[in-house]
Amino acid sequence: MLARVQSACVQGIEAALISVEVDVATGLPAFTTVGLPDAAVRESRERVRAAIRNCGFVFPMERITVNLAPADLRKEGASFDLPIALGILAATGVVKGDRLSRYVMLGELSLDGAIRPVRGVLPMTLACRRDGVGGLLLPGANGLEASVVEGIEVIPVRTLSEAVEFLCGEGRVEPVRTDPASLLALASADDLDFAEVRGQSLAKRALEIAAAGSHNVLMIGPPGAGKTMLARRLPPILPPLSLEEAIGVSSVWSVAGLLPPDRGLMTTRPFRAPHHTSSEAGLIGGGSVPRPGEVSLAHLGILFLDELPEFSQRALEALCQPLEDGSVVLSRAAGSTAFPARFQLVGAANPCRRGCPTLEACVCTPGERQHYLSRLSRPLLDRIDLHLDVPSVRYSELAGGVQGEPSSAIRARVLKARDLQTERFAGTKIRANARMTGREVRRFCPIPADGHALLALAMERLGLSARGHDRILKVARTIADMDGRETITVEHLSEAIQYRSLDRWLQS
């Protein structure tokens, strides 16, 4: 007998619906899986057989053929265990009724028939909605994640027997329902506060600008000055994720299998801090079946690269393209996959290899210093809008009981500046000043009449490229927004220019 069950599989960060056809016929007993399965799918035979037996059903010792259609799509992962098992039980007449055709099924089976969670449930649920499927039968642990998508009936099952009972219309399983808005509201306020950072008022100001306009930042300073401390306090002052953005971030995390099981959704902006020994593939994404890398996991959040010059040259160069495009396209012979990567880069570096406390006390030769920082190539530095000095903290600042400004106050100002930007870019895909293209820069960032001379001088002295020029204007726009001003003034412009300090350092 023939049975047909619907399932889904992940392609990049999207998903496609897969039709699982199971034919049980008399003949030499055999179990074959066709339709471009990978090793994990082919191994599902053993799990399916044991699970069916251990749940007290009869595994047919007949000629079983499983076809995964469309046949030209590569199928990977263990999420086909449950649909194959249910297909076999339907073909042998154990599962009856029309519920089988109404649900898309996914889940990995363990030998005792328990259903284990799988990766990529969120994109698969979105695919169900796109293709007009009404319901989803999935592992209990994935229920919350899928229920975020509205308009899909999500049935969580824990064991194969429970799934069979439900499909036969015997058991009752309550669908999972959640209100995504309430999940978002729950977003925990991180307890990291800028008030804890002593001194560094200039750096704090620069980070506030970065948060307000989503600009990339590079902090340069001796070890122990507080670069990492500052960077970790950046996410709490960023604007909250909208539901659409949260689903975008969660999709990537879901495909990577990193979504926290107690929360179905990434409700806060991600903060990724990969170690400087990370490989190019680890940062950008890779593998013969491409998996998202750190740049994609930091999508709509922050990618913090501590000890930036210590990263491999290839990894740093590879960052340039996603920084510009906001996505990564990984091409393989089997096809190409695009992952989103609209992240905000925060880099930290020591001014020299030895990490000397001040320039005066530095024992490195000028040549060594030059060599160390020149590992950061021009194309990369060109894409970093704000370069800032984070000097060692003085004892008076450390001991003085002066509390810094709390993050909540900074965040309020950031949100105000962001509101202006939302208004400005209404109707476009742009969310923040840093994402403006050349056309928007010319439209929204008019150079003040007395600013032309300043800008011309800066370009000449700093050897800025056209991109650097545009980036200065974008930062000036953000500073003006924080000021609540409609137009950019010379003061805004000059503050923006002084954040390009590294261009100057590398020149001398």
Place this chain on the structure above:
Amino acid sequence: MMGRARRKPGCPSLLRNAAMKFWRSDDRRSVGKRGEDAAARFLAKRGFVIVERNVRSRLGEIDLVARDRETLVFVEVKCRREPTGDPPQTAVTPDKQRRLCRLASGYLKHHRLGEVACRFDVLAVTLDARDRVKEIRHLEHAFMAGDWG
């Protein structure tokens, strides 16, 4: 069937000759024959109809072809004399299973039996030191075709 004894490279010829002598010995053959006889009697007692014994082709040999009601059963008999290390059925390796499947599909084709229910059974026969049947284990549905990937 005896042609299956493989030459081990690097084996001194004296040793090899001794090994071949054992491999082809009447003693071994008689253990196998005893096991098959015992298996046929055992199955007949259980209501199986023995269709054929020792079906040979150029690929090898099926020990027993029997019928259990509507199902055609291909039986592999493994016989060992006590004291044995592993139980006899462990000798039905994936390689052996593959060969049996090929033999079975050849058998079905030859007899033009397309859509008939079939299965593979293994009968593990253990003999005691005086070649009397000590134990017979019947493994129904011992394996499926395609199990090896």
